[in-house]
Amino acid sequence: MLSSTLVAVAGAALASAHTIITYPGWRGNNLITNETFPYGMQWMYPCGGMHTTTNRTFWPTTGGGIAFQPGWFSGHATAFVYVNLGFGNEGPELDPDLRGPPNMSYPMITPFQILGPTKGPYPGTVCLPQLPMPQGVTAKAGENATIQLVELALHGAALYSCVDITFAEPGDPRIPLMNETNCFNSTDIGAADVYTLTMRESGEGRDKPNAAARGLHQLAYWAYVPLALGGVWALL
Numbered sequence: 445m446l447s448s449t450l451v452a453v454a455g456a457a458l459a460s461a462h463t464i465i466t467y468p469g470w471r472g473n474n475l476i477t478n479e480t481f482p483y484g485m486q487w488m489y490p491c492g493g494m495h496t497t498t499n500r501t502f503w504p505t506t507g508g509g510i511a512f513q514p515g516w517f518s519g520h521a522t523a524f525v526y527v528n529l530g531f532g533n534e535g536p537e538l539d540p541d542l543r544g545p546p547n548m549s550y551p552m553i554t555p556f557q558i559l560g561p562t563k564g565p566y567p568g569t570v571c572l573p574q575l576p577m578p579q580g581v582t583a584k585a586g587e588n589a590t591i592q593l594v595e596l597a598l599h600g601a602a603l604y605s606c607v608d609i610t611f612a613e614p615g616d617p618r619i620p621l622m623n624e625t626n627c628f629n630s631t632d633i634g635a636a637d638v639y640t641l642t643m644r645e646s647g648e649g650r651d652k653p654n655a656a657a658r659g660l661h662q663l664a665y666w667a668y669v670p671l672a673l674g675g676v677w678a679l680l
């Protein structure tokens with residue numbers, strides 16, 4: 445008994461933060477590690493080992509909210525978060541009843557970073573109350589889609605969770621109500637914007653340091669060529 449408890453705790457310590465979608469719904473519990481998913485379900489693209497569900501939740505055609513708990517299991521205090529949409533049921537699943545979208549290639553947010561309080565599991569909710577529809581996409585009431593939440597861990601691997609939706613006109617009473625009970629940001633979870641700094645434009649060739657450094661860079665390059673050639677001659 446004691447040893448199995450210890451094993452369970454050690455296993456949890458190896459896993460990194462997992463997510464639960466608390467609004468508008470969830471495909472179901474995929475915080476499971478077993479023989480079928482020896483690394484844990486949530487690492488499996490596209491939806492953390494869960495097949496498409498038929499108990500869909502309704503979501504506005506104009507875009508809506510999503511709330512999630514990012515701190516299940518220990519591992520990392522910070523992570524990048526992505527929210528994407530997938531359409532249709534042309535996915536590669538063999539069983540036609542389980543087919544979902546062929547891809548999740550329609551981003552709804554600019555990815556951002558969550559700043560958790562500790563490396564241990566932490567409670568707390570993050571809510572994005574109004575996600576826009578992906579650029580260039582319009583949805584009609586009655587159409588199906590899947591919202592995919594991706595949490596990118598510090599080491600670059602990703603955890604996936606999904607919720608299957610049916611679009612409804614805004615204000616449709618079947619859309620679950622969003623309020624301060626299910627949509628809030630816990631104070632212990634911070635957020636940060638993610639920026640990129642261009643070091644080298646595409647097609648530019650070399651790094652773009654300041655002029656002095658560039659001079660050195662070129663000097664070093666030209667010094668290197670005869671050396672390299674010398675090395676080749678030496679080998680011949």
Ligand SMILES: *[C@@H]1O[C@H](CO)[C@@H](O)[C@H](O)[C@H]1NC(C)=O
Binds near residue numbers: 473500501607
């Ligand atoms: C669909 O059913 C599963 C299994 O009962 C449940 O875990 C999940 O929360 C349900 N999803 C929605 C959106 O109601």
Ligand SMILES: *[C@@H]1O[C@H](CO)[C@@H](O)[C@H](O)[C@H]1NC(C)=O
Binds near residue numbers: 476478481
């Ligand atoms: C592992 O868990 C998943 C999800 O509950 C289930 O579909 C699968 O059959 C389980 N595998 C084993 C070997 O129990």
Ligand SMILES: *[C@@H]1O[C@H](CO)[C@@H](O)[C@H](O)[C@H]1NC(C)=O
Binds near residue numbers: 497498499586587588
């Ligand atoms: C949407 O999904 C539900 C069940 O998941 C299905 O009954 C319905 O036919 C689908 N609607 C469309 C337009 O594909």
Ligand SMILES: *[C@@H]1O[C@H](CO)[C@@H](O)[C@H](O)[C@H]1NC(C)=O
Binds near residue numbers: 546
């Ligand atoms: C992604 O899926 C959509 C269907 O929802 C399809 O029209 C599109 O071609 C797919 N994109 C890629 C890159 O496969």
Ligand SMILES: *[C@@H]1O[C@H](CO)[C@@H](O)[C@H](O)[C@H]1NC(C)=O
Binds near residue numbers: 620621622625626
């Ligand atoms: C918030 O909405 C949920 C349904 O999504 C409902 O169960 C709950 O009672 C509401 N809370 C308040 C304070 O209105």
Ligand SMILES: *[C@@H]1O[C@H](CO)[C@@H](O)[C@H](O)[C@H]1NC(C)=O
Binds near residue numbers: 570571573628635
């Ligand atoms: C929660 O924080 C995110 C990230 O800063 C922000 O976009 C969102 O609007 C906040 N949600 C609420 C309910 O204030």
